[in-house]
Amino acid sequence: MKTIKQYNQLDKSVQRGVALGNFDGIHIGHQKLITTLIEKCRANGLESCVYTFGNHPLAVITGREAPPQITNINMKKKILDSLGVELLYLEEFNKNLMVLSPEDFVKNILVDRLNCRIVVVGFDYNFGYKAQGNVELLKKMGQKHGFEVYEIHPVTIDNKKVGSSTIREYIKNGDIEDANVFLGRPYSIYSKVVHGKGRGHKLGYPTANILIESSHLVPKEGVYATFIKINNSIYKGATCVGTNPTFGANSISIETFIINFNEDIYDQYIELQFIKRLRDQIKFNNVDDLIKQMNQDANNANIYLQL
Numbered sequence: 001m002k003t004i005k006q007y008n009q010l011d012k013s014v015q016r017g018v019a020l021g022n023f024d025g026i027h028i029g030h031q032k033l034i035t036t037l038i039e040k041c042r043a044n045g046l047e048s049c050v051y052t053f054g055n056h057p058l059a060v061i062t063g064r065e066a067p068p069q070i071t072n073i074n075m076k077k078k079i080l081d082s083l084g085v086e087l088l089y090l091e092e093f094n095k096n097l098m099v100l101s102p103e104d105f106v107k108n109i110l111v112d113r114l115n116c117r118i119v120v121v122g123f124d125y126n127f128g129y130k131a132q133g134n135v136e137l138l139k140k141m142g143q144k145h146g147f148e149v150y151e152i153h154p155v156t157i158d159n160k161k162v163g164s165s166t167i168r169e170y171i172k173n174g175d176i177e178d179a180n181v182f183l184g185r186p187y188s189i190y191s192k193v194v195h196g197k198g199r200g201h202k203l204g205y206p207t208a209n210i211l212i213e214s215s216h217l218v219p220k221e222g223v224y225a226t227f228i229k230i231n232n233s234i235y236k237g238a239t240c241v242g243t244n245p246t247f248g249a250n251s252i253s254i255e256t257f258i259i260n261f262n263e264d265i266y267d268q269y270i271e272l273q274f275i276k277r278l279r280d281q282i283k284f285n286n287v288d289d290l291i292k293q294m295n296q297d298a299n300n301a302n303i304y305l306q307l
């Protein structure tokens with residue numbers, strides 16, 4: 001998959017099918033949309049393109065913080081690539097884009113820049129200044145400009161609509177198994193291993209701490225059974241999300257003891273896949289009790305994660 005950020009990187013002679021949306025989480029509803037895009041593109045000899053914003057439109061429009069991300073940009077790229085998307089266009093959302101009318105968005109971006117023949121959107125897709133454009137308008141403009149619009153209806157599980165906001169709530173509440181059903185894969189964070197306090201080795205349980213991006217969602221504090229992907233290998237582990245209350249720390253960390261592993265992985269990117277929340281964090285009165293509990297956690301995770 002090729003990723004571009006500017007329209008001058010686009011080959012104007014290529015005809016495309018384009019999926020529009022924010023796609024935070026790339027949950028099973030988004031996956032249906034993307035696989036529809038790819039099928040239609042393959043059938044019509046078009047390049048499949050996901051057009052989305054690198055920054056969150058809400059932050060520019062309201063000046064307030066956008067909702068925390070389920071999938072950061074690196075994770076999004078990995079998933080879209082694995083689904084078979086050929087081009088990811090990560091446009092920067094700015095004030096000029098914000099004031100484009102729905103009609104101008106279609107003409108300037110979809111038609112003139114992307115040379116689009118097919119557009120795939122979700123049922124509730126809104127676009128253009130003040131979100132005035134909807135699927136109906138997009139279909140009308142498709143007739144005028146010669147592209148076809150496919151609308152994806154909501155995906156539900158047990159009568160519940162699959163959506164990014166619900167997934168965010170699940171993850172914030174530690175309901176990882178529910179989040180994973182909606183996501184159609186384990187909830188994952190892809191980030192860089194950074195230095196912690198150097199305590200882990202002394203306790204006999206070294207932990208790989210990952211960088212927490214300020215825009216990223218953090219699961220509920222506690223201990224989780226996780227799979228860890230490092231390069232192309234998968235390991236089992238126990239991940240602690242929290243403030244290490246035993247040591248009176250107050251900043252939150254996400255740190256993982258990786259089972260049967262003994263390598264220096266500082267500065268490497270790893271993917272943590274959250275499978276099950278095992279327990280709350282505890283403030284222990286002494287370090288020996290913490291070590292006993294970490295041993296128990298590693299055993300529990302190991303049993304729970306039997307492949």
Ligand SMILES: Cc1cc2nc3c(=O)[nH]c(=O)nc-3n(C[C@H](O)[C@H](O)[C@H](O)COP(=O)(O)O)c2cc1C
Binds near residue numbers: 201283
């Ligand atoms: C499986 C696991 C469970 C943990 N549980 C707790 C806990 O309940 N309470 C706590 O204060 N710290 C807990 N920790 C965090 C340890 O305090 C932490 O690993 C240690 O302080 C090392 O920090 P460092 O990576 O900054 O060196 C846990 C860590 C792991 C890997």
Ligand SMILES: Nc1ncnc2c1ncn2[C@@H]1O[C@H](COP(=O)(O)OP(=O)(O)O)[C@@H](O)[C@H]1O
Binds near residue numbers: 199259263
């Ligand atoms: N089994 C393991 N699990 C996690 N990290 C490990 C393991 N073995 C070696 N390491 C390395 O040790 C580092 C963690 O050591 P630790 O003493 O906890 O230091 P820090 O506080 O800097 O995280 C990891 O970032 C990684 O490079």
